[in-house]
Amino acid sequence: MNRTLLAAVFVFVxxxxxxxxxxxxxxxxxxxxxxxxxxxxxxxxxxxxxxxxGARDRIATIEYDExxxxxxxxxxSYDVSGDRGLLKIRLxxxxxxxxxxxxxxxxxxxxxxxxxxxNLPVSLxxxxxxxxxxxDLSRLRVEDLKISTGASSVNVRCxxxxxxxxxxxEFESGVSKFTASNLSNMNFRSLKFSGGVGSYKLDFGGKLRxxxxxxxxxxxxxxxxxxxxxxxxxxxYDDSWLSSFDLxxxxxxxxxxxxxxxxxxxxxxxxxxxxxxxxxxxKVRRK
Numbered sequence: 325m326n327r328t329l330l331a332a333v334f335v336f337v338x339x340x341x342x343x344x345x346x347x348x349x350x351x352x353x354x355x356x357x358x359x360x361x362x363x364x365x366x367x368x369x370x371x372x373x374x375x376x377x378g379a380r381d382r383i384a385t386i387e388y389d390e391x392x393x394x395x396x397x398x399x400x401s402y403d404v405s406g407d408r409g410l411l412k413i414r415l416x417x418x419x420x421x422x423x424x425x426x427x428x429x430x431x432x433x434x435x436x437x438x439x440x441x442x443n444l445p446v447s448l449x450x451x452x453x454x455x456x457x458x459x460d461l462s463r464l465r466v467e468d469l470k471i472s473t474g475a476s477s478v479n480v481r482c483x484x485x486x487x488x489x490x491x492x493x494e495f496e497s498g499v500s501k502f503t504a505s506n507l508s509n510m511n512f513r514s515l516k517f518s519g520g521v522g523s524y525k526l527d528f529g530g531k532l533r534x535x536x537x538x539x540x541x542x543x544x545x546x547x548x549x550x551x552x553x554x555x556x557x558x559x560x561y562d563d564s565w566l567s568s569f570d571l572x573x574x575x576x577x578x579x580x581x582x583x584x585x586x587x588x589x590x591x592x593x594x595x596x597x598x599x600x601x602x603x604x605x606x607k608v609r610r611k
Contacts, residue, residue: 346391348389348392349388349389350386350387350389350390350398351385351386351387352385352386352400353382353384354382354383354384354402354411355381355382356381356441356444357404358404358407359383359407359409360407360408360444361408361409361445361447361467362408362409362410362411362440362441362444362445362446362447363409363411363446363447363449364384364411364413364438364440364446364447364448364449365411365412365413366412366414366438366448366449366450366451366452367412367413367414367416368413368414368415368436368451368455369396369416369453369454370454370455371415371434371436371455372434372435372436372455372456372457372458373436373438373450373455373456373457373458373459374435374437374438374457374459375437375438375439375440375450375457375458375459375460376438376439376459376460376462377440377442377460377462377464378439378440378441378442379439379441380441380442380443382441383402383409383411383440383441383444384411384438384439384440384441385437385438385439386400386413386436386437386438386439388434388435388436388437389435396415396416397415398414398415398434398436399412399413400412400414413438415434415436440464442463442464442465443465444465445466445488446464446465446466446467447466447467448466448468448469448471449470450470450471450472451471451473452471452472452473452474452476453474453475453476454475454476456478457471457473457476457477457478457479457480458478458479459478459479459480459481460481460483461481461510462482462483462484463484463487464486465486466486466488466490466510467488467489467490468490468491468492468493469490469493469494469510470493470494470496471495471496472497473496473497473500473502474498474499474500475498475499475500477500477501477502478497478501478502478503479503479504479505480495480504480505481505481506482505482506482507482509482510482530483505483509484509485509485530485531485533486509486510486511488511489512489513489534490510490511490512490513491512491513491514492513492514492515492516493510493512493514493515493516494516494517495515495516495517495518496518497517497518497519497545498520498522499520499521499522500522501522501523501524502522502523503524504525504527505525505529506527507527507528507529508529508530508531508532508536508552508555509529509530509531511533511534512536513537514536514537514538515536515537515538515539516538516539516540516541517539517540517541517547518541519540519541519542519543519545519604520543520544520545521543521544521545522545522546523545524542524546524547525547525548525550526540526547526548526549526550527550528549528550528551528595529550529552530552532555532593532594534593535594535595536593536594536595537595537598538595538596538597538598539597539600540597540598540606541599541601542567542599542600542601542605542606543602543603543604544602544603544604545604545605546605547599547601547604547605547607548607548608549597549599549606549607549609550609551574551595551608551609551610551611552610553574553610553611555592555593555594555595556584556587556588556590556592556593556594556595557584557585557588557594557595557596557597557610558584558588558594558595558596558597559571559575559597559599559608560581560582560583560596560597560598560599561583561598561599561601561606562581562598562599562600562601567601567602567604567605567606568604568605569601570605570606570607570608571583571607571608572608572609572610573610574610575608575610585610
């Protein structure tokens with residue numbers, strides 16, 4: 325490369341760098357007033373989401389980076405109606421006929437951190453399109469939970485028991501990788517998982533404090549279900565010659581499509597798991 329051409333390249337790069345607005349770290353936080361419960365709605369089309377417990381004296385703390393010329397802005401709002409707070413966080417793409425909305429500079433690298441109070445019951449609705457999610461529910465008082473993911477990689481965990489009972493827990497995962505660990509700590513009554521084309525792992529470790537029902541539906545994906553050895557469990561599987569089913573010896577067959585552990589009929593709290601699979605692969609492990 326001659327000196328003239330090299331100099332032109334340097335000038336071009338310098339112009340591009342100068343034209344980009346500097347990224348600014350945005351910090352938002354909301355203190356408690358009269359709230360007795362909290363609803364959180366997070367709708368993120370792309371980027372990375374980190375959610376975890378936060379400071380006890382704040383309803384929520386939100387941090388993200390943004391430039392003035394970003395095509396797509398993160399919108400945060402918080403309102404209190406009666407004794408219930410509503411936190412909304414949204415980042416959506418514009419609708420472009422030929423998909424040129426994907427050209428947002430650095431869009432898929434956008435990072436959002438959300439920290440929620442441990443002191444209030446919270447209802448969580450999370451939708452993540454393309455990106456990554458790290459969701460730590462440990463110590464949160466979760467009363468309802470719905471997580472929907474698209475082309476993303478998501479990890480959900482609950483390493484400490486939920487102090488209250490969760491009414492409904494629902495996961496929807498598309499073309500993605502989805503892992504959830506210590507789900508029994510969620511203290512749920514019912515849990516539903518729907519998977520499309522992806523790799524999924526559901527671990528029901530933790531302390532089961534009530535009888536709980538689980539429904540798992542898998543299309544073309546593969547799912548591994550881990551049931552701890554100390555939790556009595558019953559498994560109902562809708563056999564399909566198009567799917568692959570692998571079950572540990574910890575379950576004994578009662579009849580066609582029905583398996584259970586030897587301690588299921590005892591007095592302990594137990595799991596009832598129903599699994600439907602199309603062309604997918606199902607593995608159930610007793611550990």
